[in-house]
Amino acid sequence: MLLLHDTLAGEVTEFTLRDPGKASMYICGPTVYDLPHLGHGRFTLVFDVLRRYLIFSGLDVTYVSNITDIDDKIIARAAAEARSESAVCEEYEARWWEAMDQLGVMRPDKTPHATDFVDEMVTMINELMARGVAYQTSDGVYLDVSQVEGYGALAGQPLESLKAGARIEEHEEKRSPLDFALWKAAKPGEPRWPAPFGEGRPGWHTECVVMSLDLLGEGFDLHGGGLDLKFPHHENERAQAVALGRPFAAHWAHNGWVMVEGEKMSKSLGNFTSLTDLLEKSDGRAYRLLVLRSHYRAPIEVTPDTIDDAERGLDRLDGIARRLPLKAPTFPVVLSTNDAYDAESVARFVELMDNDLQTPQALALVFDVITRAHSAADANDEGAATMLGNTALLLAGAMGLEARGEAAVVDALTQSLVAERDAAREAKDFARADALRDELTALGWVVEDTAAGTAVRR
RNA sequence: GGCGACGUGGCCGAGUGGUUUAGGCAGGGGCCUGCAAAGCCCCGUACCCGGGUUCGAAUCCCGGCGUCGCCUCCA
Numbered sequence: 139m140l141l142l143h144d145t146l147a148g149e150v151t152e153f154t155l156r157d158p159g160k161a162s163m164y165i166c167g168p169t170v171y172d173l174p175h176l177g178h179g180r181f182t183l184v185f186d187v188l189r190r191y192l193i194f195s196g197l198d199v200t201y202v203s204n205i206t207d208i209d210d211k212i213i214a215r216a217a218a219e220a221r222s223e224s225a226v227c228e229e230y231e232a233r234w235w236e237a238m239d240q241l242g243v244m245r246p247d248k249t250p251h252a253t254d255f256v257d258e259m260v261t262m263i264n265e266l267m268a269r270g271v272a273y274q275t276s277d278g279v280y281l282d283v284s285q286v287e288g289y290g291a292l293a294g295q296p297l298e299s300l301k302a303g304a305r306i307e308e309h310e311e312k313r314s315p316l317d318f319a320l321w322k323a324a325k326p327g328e329p330r331w332p333a334p335f336g337e338g339r340p341g342w343h344t345e346c347v348v349m350s351l352d353l354l355g356e357g358f359d360l361h362g363g364g365l366d367l368k369f370p371h372h373e374n375e376r377a378q379a380v381a382l383g384r385p386f387a388a389h390w391a392h393n394g395w396v397m398v399e400g401e402k403m404s405k406s407l408g409n410f411t412s413l414t415d416l417l418e419k420s421d422g423r424a425y426r427l428l429v430l431r432s433h434y435r436a437p438i439e440v441t442p443d444t445i446d447d448a449e450r451g452l453d454r455l456d457g458i459a460r461r462l463p464l465k466a467p468t469f470p471v472v473l474s475t476n477d478a479y480d481a482e483s484v485a486r487f488v489e490l491m492d493n494d495l496q497t498p499q500a501l502a503l504v505f506d507v508i509t510r511a512h513s514a515a516d517a518n519d520e521g522a523a524t525m526l527g528n529t530a531l532l533l534a535g536a537m538g539l540e541a542r543g544e545a546a547v548v549d550a551l552t553q554s555l556v557a558e559r560d561a562a563r564e565a566k567d568f569a570r571a572d573a574l575r576d577e578l579t580a581l582g583w584v585v586e587d588t589a590a591g592t593a594v595r596r
Numbered sequence: 597g598g599c600g601a602c603g604u605g606g607c608c609g610a611g612u613g614g615u616u617u618a619g620g621c622a623g624g625g626g627c628c629u630g631c632a633a634a635g636c637c638c639c640g641u642a643c644c645c646g647g648g649u650u651c652g653a654a655u656c657c658c659g660g661c662g663u664c665g666c667c668u669c670c671a
Binding site: 174177178404435444446460501504588 | 608
């Protein structure tokens with residue numbers, strides 16, 4: 139039984155399912171107006187790990203994550219670069235998926251685009267107006283949060299308290315500074331859709347309510363995203379569903395910040411690093427390892443040092459796959475009772491993951507199993523070594539971490555140096571052998587002697 | 597002003613009332629090796645400060661200090 143922290147409850151609760159055997163997740167996706175940054179990388183990894191763990195546990199998971207393709211920032215960029223909004227969205231959505239693939243994040247089962255759901259959003263806004271909880275102003279349609287039962291539940295603060303701290307600029311037509319736009323009336327030159335309440339475009343908080351309920355149905359299991367979405371984005375989504383009287387997400391999950399030198403990384407602070415940049419410089423698996431290494435709700439520091447550290451950790455994972463003839467699990471990994479695994483380790487893994495995704499300890503467990511596999515191999519106990527090695531690959535794989543044991547692609551020059559070195563060692567010409575090793579090292583290879591002769595890897 | 601998170605050994609980063617304890621990286625010693633590498637074994641000082649509860653607290657409570665965040669767009 140999976141226990142998961144629920145933002146609404148403010149504590150770890152049982153992750154219950156609406157339909158037995160099936161899990162439905164809606165994770166807020168990106169607004170495609172710029173390159174993805176490290177924060178995007180983290181939330182996609184965190185929820186990818188949750189998704190994979192649910193699959194590993196035998197559940198049939200439906201994972202929906204949207205693409206916001208209409209927004210002020212998209213319009214601004216399009217205007218600044220004198221091209222269409224759709225051109226901007228196409229470019230950055232493509233970059234988004236490239237980064238996701240490099241991270242090994244599974245593609246969502248469904249990827250709704252906001253602009254494909256405008257009709258549904260208009261219908262919903264109409265209903266909110268008919269119910270008297272939304273009102274029209276000269277620049278759009280707003281939700282009257284004072285009429286929403288329990289507004290502020292996600293923020294963990296009552297409405298009055300939120301109001302007191304509101305730093306929103308005055309808007310004389312709004313009844314409360316916390317009221318938010320469901321619909322923004324079109325300004326000249328902006329993309330627009332027809333609506334009974336005037337041409338315009340949907341507000342950000344509206345798309346996710348409509349798309350999640352439309353694609354997953356009422357009372358779906360989990361709604362997640364980065365911590366900054368908790369308020370106001372998720373609060374406002376929830377407010378719309380509550381105002382409509384429609385059961386919304388049963389469970390809310392939010393992951394912690396990516397920090398840069400002790401400060402939250404964010405676009406507004408200008409201290410963000412693009413994911414694209416990171417992935418050019420490091421193995422995509424390194425960021426996943428880094429994310430797994432701390433709890434998903436804790437902040438993480440991403441620096442060249444912590445990434446390097448993670449890459450060295452990967453080498454330890456890969457090392458066991460290089461050493462032993464293991465059976466790589468099929469991704470996404472599903473727990474099968476047919477194969478020979480170390481039952482105790484698997485049980486321990488499940489116990490840790492069930493406890494609000496204790497991936498740091500689960501990872502420690504994987505490393506322990508690797509050590510045991512090496513020890514067994516040292517003792518020439520091939521059966522135990524293989525079984526333990528396969529267990530390590532299974533558990534790492536369950537978290538989306540792939541071990542790579544395949545030999546490097548070796549060019550002709552390297553091949554000849556390797557052959558020459560083997561010959562020299564055969565002839566006990568160690569001076570020559572060491573010189574050749576130096577040459578190989580200079581070419582960027584790590585040289586290891588094995589029973590089969592010289593082995594090289596990057 | 598309101599609400600919240602956090603402060604652990606060289607670094608990253610878990611943990612939680614009590615035997616030995618995360619784990620990774622880095623460092624030291626040993627085994628292995630022609631020498632290495634990889635691997636295995638062993639090792640180091642930790643728990644912000646001050647009180648309190650307790651037989652016993654890094655772990656619970658109170659106070660303090662410090663850091664960070666949310667209440668505006670933000671993953």
